[in-house]
Amino acid sequence: MVDSVKVAGIQMEPKILEKELNLERCLDFIQTAARQGAKLLVxxxxxxxxxxxxxxxxxxxxxEAIPGPSTEAIASVCRELEVYVVMGLLEKSGNKCYNALAFVGPEGLIGSYRKIHLPYLGIDRFATPGNRPFRVYDTPVGRVGLNICFDVRFPESSRVMALQGAEVIALPTNWPKGAESAPRFIVHTRAYENRVNYIAVDRVGVERGFRFIGQSKIVDYNGRTLAEADVSREEIIYADLDLKATREKRVVIIPGEFELPLFEGRRPEFYGLICERGESVEC
Incomplete structure (x- = not known):
């Protein structure tokens, strides 16, 4: 069990339909971040x-399939550099397309995630919603959970992973103009309420009329910004994450006088409506 890890968020401008070019650039970014000592790259x-x-x-x-040619290329670099990578891509399964993540390390493909909550935007208008539960991966760089973009608007997704012992949640995202509240408020809230570190990594640039707002950030378990990227520039941000502190879900300010039982104080018997489907529920 590792108590700390250096992480990197790679804010870049992918080129639509140019997968080979994007992969080549991603492999170069992995080399750069690894030279700076980062072990978990998002x-x-x-x-x-x-x-x-x-x-x-x-x-x-x-x-493409996961595993597939791109994940194999990433795994080869991960083995060479002894790093772990969370990569956003489109997964093909039969005639279905999933907005997906591949989690890759020196040992190869560790796991994958299919975006569960889909907005009506971009590829998500045509993608199939994810069909696998949220899970946490126990790795040499910590216990890592995976979300994608709009998932962060649903607090249940972060909480489910925190209850599984997540120490870091990776949030690859494509925040367009209009989503400014996500990096400004929501990521901090999810980190703070679950006492978990967050690596939220956005893209930049304009793609088919949509401008993306950057502002990738690494936030610690107290909701504090450790690193933040520009609104329009490609860059890599770095931070050292305290993983040990995320395991302490009872926050003690004054022993015996002021303590916050964040998880043991939960009352799930009163939360049943959260699991009901529908736009609203009459009470």
């Missing part, structure tokens, strides 16, 4: 493919 949502697709067929044209 890329944006759809980093290998771009996001603003106009049809399912167009998305499927650059989607």
């Amino acid at each position: 890329f944006p949502e759809c980093a290998l493919t771009g996001y603003c697709f106009s049809s399912l067929d167009e998305g499927l044209s650059v989607a």
Whole structure:
């Protein structure tokens, strides 16, 4: 069990439909971040493919299986450099397209995640919603959970992973103009309420009329910003994360006088409505 880890968030501008070029650039970014001592590297949502697709067929044209050629190329670099990478890409399964993440390390593919909560935007208009539960991966760089972009608007996703012992949640994202509250408030809230570190990595640039707002950030378990990227520039941000502190879910300010039982104080018997489907529930 590791108590701390140096992480990197790679804020970049993917080129839509240019998967080979994007992969080549991602491999270069991995080399750069590894030279700075980072062990866990997070890329944006759809980093290998771009996001603003106009049809399912167009998305499927650059989607691939997981594991597949791209994850194999990433795994080769991970073995060479002894690093772990969370990469955004489109996954093809039969005639379905998933907005997905691949979690890759020196040992190869560790796991993958299919975006569960889909907005009506870009490839998510045509993608199939994820069909696998949220899970946490126990690795030499910590216990890592995976979310994608719009997932962060649903607090249940972060809480489920925190209850599984997540120490870090990776959030590859494509925040367009209009989503400024996500980096400003929501990421901090999810980190603070779950006492978990967050690596939220956005893209930059304009793609088919949509401008993306950057502002990738690394936030600690107290909701404090450790590193933040520019609104329009490609860059890599770094931070050292305290993993040990995330395991202490009872926050003691004054022993015996002022203590916050964040998880043991939960009352799930009163939270049943959260699990009800529908736009609203009458009480």
